[in-house]
Amino acid sequence: MLTQRAKYGLRAMALLAANCPPGGTISIPDLAQGGHIPPKFLEAILLDLKRHGFLTSRRGKAGGYALARPAERIAIGDLIRALDGPLAPIPCASLTAYRPCTDCADPPSCAIRRLMREVRDAMAQILDGTSLAQFAASAGTEPAADIMAEMR
Amino acid sequence: MLTQRAKYGLRAMALLAANCPPGGTISIPDLAQGGHIPPKFLEAILLDLKRHGFLTSRRGKAGGYALARPAERIAIGDLIRALDGPLAPIPCASLTAYRPCTDCADPPSCAIRRLMREVRDAMAQILDGTSLAQFAASAGTEPAADIMAEMR
């Protein structure tokens, strides 16, 4: 389950990718307003993303946040890992944060683990294969036909 | 995130698929012992799976549970939906249980929704494409080489 926290974090990162001038920054109040995000909550999220190395910040008046590297080199999968933890539906199926189940005698032969490993790999392929740049560019563009069809 | 509840439910269903004699049943105490599952918790889970139409039951002495239809015709995806809710990481990306986000002005143009729809589709392809029969058969067989490699 993608948390509200991750949703806010992705939205703020997309705003930065789309609107931050080269060398400049965007402040929390501006990002909060642009993304309809509670400011204090956003503050905690951005601080965390900074600690994970995705953002740089400038303090003091006229300060704010900026991407630590080009949006093309930030994977959505890594952002979600930083915001919500491992992608895998279950810890024993995670590559980046493996932890065995306490009640599973033999992980290699566990059917649940194998299936969830498949699911994890499929998720990772999509999320690690999508850059923040692609993600930000996708916002607001023409909706795909199949999505339109579902909106009845 | 796959809950403990879903894990227990899948394990119990696999036990039924593998060990339930034709026309017979298996009792909660037996399933609980075979799957290392707290009996009262399992009781609630099986009752729920019965209400969803995956199980039949016989009450009274020598009673128990049995699959309501052949394991080949039960999709793991449907079991997980019954146990944990929608597969999609976010309700606005669900096909079977769509609910719009309150804070999203225009769902069709939402980048998060589009990406999570992709993720949902990939998960559904795997989980709806795997039958309980395949799942049960996979348990205990030789582990794949790549999984072995990770166990150092």
Place this chain on the structure above:
DNA sequence: GATAAACCCTATCGAGTCTGTGGGGATTAC
């Protein structure tokens, strides 16, 4: 240097979910 704007940090609260248990009631084989 005073001021205001902004980032940094910690604590905490309320609501909800998840795991697991307890105590019965109803049904059925023997």
Place this chain on the structure above:
DNA sequence: GTAATCCCCACAGACTCGATAGGGTTTATC
């Protein structure tokens, strides 16, 4: 009639999640 079993409800304890409060620190500007 008895014991085993499914059915049902209530609830407790731990945890997570969203959100807020209240400061402390840094810096541009006047």
